[in-house]
Amino acid sequence: MHFAITSEQERSLLAADGDKVGEFLEELEESRENDALTVDTDKAWDAIHRCLTDGTLDPDGGAYPWSHAVLGGRHLSVDWYVVYVSAAEVRDVAGALRTVDRTWLRRRFDAIDRRDYDGARDDEDFEYTWNNFVDVQTFYERAAAAARSVIFTAT
Template sequence: MLGVHFAITSEQERSLLAADDDKVGEFLEEIEESWDGDAFRVDTDKAWDAIHRCLTDGTLDPDGGPYPMSHAVLGGRHLHDDYYVVYVSAAEVRDVAEALRTVDRVWLRSRFDVIDGSDYDGAQDDDDFEYTWSNFVDVRAFYDRAATADRSVIFTAT
């Protein structure tokens, strides 16, 4: 599954939160097709998996780790039953952005090295860590931009 974060406007947020399961899928399609690739979107490809594991308890459990780190990827309000559409409010985005600023390369590497390889599809080698780190840096910068703009975030993985 490929992951994408979007920092949505308050109007988009209202539409999304008012939608039922079917309408969430339609909203997501619409937003993916119309998004112009600006600063309020970040693609994490498959690195979202390792990023979430590193920031939490090493699993893909959305509740598996302390807030606000858990909300950088899978933590938050899940809005769809068949795939990940995870909502994080603007207030939570500010908390996540602040927490991610404390993460350095050494800390992330120490967390990466203890991921349970039997439950993780990545290679878990130096190249995989570099891929994870590079994507994490993009996610951290994205959350800073979203927090500054007072936007909520949705993470999707399909």
């Protein structure tokens, strides 16, 4: 799940450590005040990250700013993915995602190594990935317009 967070939430999150990060996330999930500033990609985040980067789940793989759409950024937990992207980086990511079209994403999707990816990597899996990618594109546009930072979370 991606969340566009307020400046106040950003300060709280960046000041948190260990269990406090988990508590922050619980509160954030319970208090989603604006669904336009959240997006749930279910399991598609895996393929989306791979398509936007070097085909792996390496958070440092691929080029900035595409790498920061899902797993790239500042990691705030060692137990699960809690990845922070600053408001300035969100603007960069939104701009980069604008350049991605269906044909480009399909080419990248088809290049994912089958041995390293648990998805089906068929037409249905691509449609699922594409539809969720479009949601991520829209989400980053809204987050950038609102000058918000973003966190991505997954267990």
